[in-house]
Amino acid sequence: MSAYDELMSFERETGALAQVAGRLGWDQETMMPRGAADQRSEELAAMESVLHARRTDPRIGDWLEAAAGEALDEEGAAQLRHIRRSYERANRVPAKLASDLARLTSRAHRVWAEARADDDFAAFAPVLAEVVQLKREEGAALAAGGDVYDALLDDYEPGASAVQLAEMFGALRPRLVALRQAVLDKPQPAPLEGTFDEQAQMKLSRMVAKTFGYEMARGRLDKSVHPFTAGSGDDVRITTRTNALDPFNCLYSTIHEVGHACYEQAIRGGYRFTPLGQGVSMGVHESQSRIYENQLGRSRAFTGWLYERMTELFGDLGIGGAEAFYAAVNRIHNGYIRTEADEVQYNLHVLLRFDLERALIAGDLEVADLEAAWNERFAKDFGFAVDKPSDGVLQDVHWSAGLFGYFPTYSLGNVYAGCLNKALRAAEPDLDAQLAAGDLEKATGWLRDNVQQYGGLYEPRAVIEKACGEAPSEAPLLDYLEAKFGALYGL
Known part of the structure; x- marks a missing residue:
C-alpha cells in the first residue's frame, strides 16, 4: 500500500469510530434512561480519548509527508488538505483537555435540560462557566497566538473570521430592521389556532420528510428537546418536537432537519468515513436546511399543497383557505424563540448570540452577567422584555455542548441559501408549479447535484460560488425577503 492508501485506511477507521461516538450522543438526546447520564459522560469521554489519540497519532504526520510526493487526483488532494488541517489542530489540544471537555459537556447538557425545564439559569451558570473556561483554553491552544474566537469558529466554518462575518451581518442589519418595522406596522394575518394531535403531527412530519427526499430506510425521525441531525451516509x-397548539413548530423543524439530513445522505458513497464524507461546513449545511425550510417549504406554492394535506389530517383549520394559510405560515410575529422565529427576524436572534459568545470567549463578559446581558440586548433588538429564562438565555442547547463559534453559521447559511435560491429559480423557471403539486424532485435534485454530492471536496465559499456562478453575498437574501414580505404585507 502507498502512504496515501495507509493513511486513508486509518482515517476510515477513525471516521467509523466517530460515527459510533455520534450515536451515543443521539441516544443521549432521544432514548437514554435519565439515570444513565453520569455513565454516558464517562463513555463519551472514553470515546473522545480514543479519537483524540488517533487524530494525533504521529504516523499521520509521516503518512502526510510521504503522500505529499505522490500523484493524487482532486479528491486525493482534498483528503490530504482536510487531514492535515485536522491533524495540526488536534495536536494543539492536549489530550486531557479534549477528554475533560467531552466529559464536562455531557454533564452540562443534562444540567442545562433540567435548568431549562425549571427556568433556573442560576442552576446552569456554574457548569456553563466551566465550559466557557475550557473553551477559552481550547481556543487559545488552537489559535497559537491568533484570535481565540476565530480558532473556535474554524471548527464550523473553515476560513471564516469573526471580523468578516461581523461586516456581512452589519450589512444585513439595516435592511432587516427596516423591513421588520415596516411589516410590524401593518395589520397581521390571523394565526393558525386550535389543538392539533401530536401523534398526527408526527405522521404528517414523516410524510413531509419523504416528500423532501429524506430516505427513511437510511434514517429515522424521533423527538427531542431541541431538534437536531446526527450521522452521515447510510445512517442519518x-x-x-411537537406542540399541540403549534403544528408549524413540528413541521418546519422537521423540514429544516431534513435539509441537513438530505445533504449527508447525498454525499458520494465513496467518501464514506473520510473527511470528504460529511458536509464541508456548518454554513453550507445550514444553507441546505434553510432553503428546504424557507424558500421551498414556506413558499406560496408549497404551502398550498401543505394546506390540503393538513385539512385531510386535521379537518377544517378555520383559516379561510390556502392563501390565508400561506399568510399564517409566514406571519411576522414577536417571539422569544430563535427556532420559531420568522424569516425576517431570525437573523436578529443569531446576531445577539454571536455578539454575546464573542464577548464570553474574549473575557469581556462573564457567565454571571450573561442573563442580564441577554435580556438587555433582547429588549433593545426586539422591543419587549424576556419573560423567563427558557425563553431567553436557556433556550438553546449549543453553549451547554461547548459549540462556541457555531451560531454565526446560521446567518451565514441564510445568506448562502439566498444565493442558491436565486440560482435554483434561474435553472428551474417552472419551480412553483412543481412545488404546488408537492413535487420536490427537481428542486432537491438541483441542490444534490450542485452542492450536496461534493461533501467536503471544495472549500465552503467555493461550493456556493460553483453552484451559483458568482461569489456569495447578502444581497440575494435581502432582495428575496423584501419581495416576499413586501407582497404579503402590501408594502
Missing part, C-alpha cells in the same frame, strides 16, 4: 437520524 433526525429529531423534531
Whole structure:
C-alpha cells in the first residue's frame, strides 16, 4: 500500500469510530434512561480519548509527508488538505483537555435540560462557566497566538473570521430592521389556532420528510428537546418536537432537519468515513436546511399543497383557505424563540448570540452577567422584555455542548441559501408549479447535484460560488425577503 492508501485506511477507521461516538450522543438526546447520564459522560469521554489519540497519532504526520510526493487526483488532494488541517489542530489540544471537555459537556447538557425545564439559569451558570473556561483554553491552544474566537469558529466554518462575518451581518442589519418595522406596522394575518394531535403531527412530519427526499430506510425521525441531525451516509437520524397548539413548530423543524439530513445522505458513497464524507461546513449545511425550510417549504406554492394535506389530517383549520394559510405560515410575529422565529427576524436572534459568545470567549463578559446581558440586548433588538429564562438565555442547547463559534453559521447559511435560491429559480423557471403539486424532485435534485454530492471536496465559499456562478453575498437574501414580505404585507 502507498502512504496515501495507509493513511486513508486509518482515517476510515477513525471516521467509523466517530460515527459510533455520534450515536451515543443521539441516544443521549432521544432514548437514554435519565439515570444513565453520569455513565454516558464517562463513555463519551472514553470515546473522545480514543479519537483524540488517533487524530494525533504521529504516523499521520509521516503518512502526510510521504503522500505529499505522490500523484493524487482532486479528491486525493482534498483528503490530504482536510487531514492535515485536522491533524495540526488536534495536536494543539492536549489530550486531557479534549477528554475533560467531552466529559464536562455531557454533564452540562443534562444540567442545562433540567435548568431549562425549571427556568433556573442560576442552576446552569456554574457548569456553563466551566465550559466557557475550557473553551477559552481550547481556543487559545488552537489559535497559537491568533484570535481565540476565530480558532473556535474554524471548527464550523473553515476560513471564516469573526471580523468578516461581523461586516456581512452589519450589512444585513439595516435592511432587516427596516423591513421588520415596516411589516410590524401593518395589520397581521390571523394565526393558525386550535389543538392539533401530536401523534398526527408526527405522521404528517414523516410524510413531509419523504416528500423532501429524506430516505427513511437510511434514517429515522424521533423527538427531542431541541431538534437536531446526527450521522452521515447510510445512517442519518433526525429529531423534531411537537406542540399541540403549534403544528408549524413540528413541521418546519422537521423540514429544516431534513435539509441537513438530505445533504449527508447525498454525499458520494465513496467518501464514506473520510473527511470528504460529511458536509464541508456548518454554513453550507445550514444553507441546505434553510432553503428546504424557507424558500421551498414556506413558499406560496408549497404551502398550498401543505394546506390540503393538513385539512385531510386535521379537518377544517378555520383559516379561510390556502392563501390565508400561506399568510399564517409566514406571519411576522414577536417571539422569544430563535427556532420559531420568522424569516425576517431570525437573523436578529443569531446576531445577539454571536455578539454575546464573542464577548464570553474574549473575557469581556462573564457567565454571571450573561442573563442580564441577554435580556438587555433582547429588549433593545426586539422591543419587549424576556419573560423567563427558557425563553431567553436557556433556550438553546449549543453553549451547554461547548459549540462556541457555531451560531454565526446560521446567518451565514441564510445568506448562502439566498444565493442558491436565486440560482435554483434561474435553472428551474417552472419551480412553483412543481412545488404546488408537492413535487420536490427537481428542486432537491438541483441542490444534490450542485452542492450536496461534493461533501467536503471544495472549500465552503467555493461550493456556493460553483453552484451559483458568482461569489456569495447578502444581497440575494435581502432582495428575496423584501419581495416576499413586501407582497404579503402590501408594502
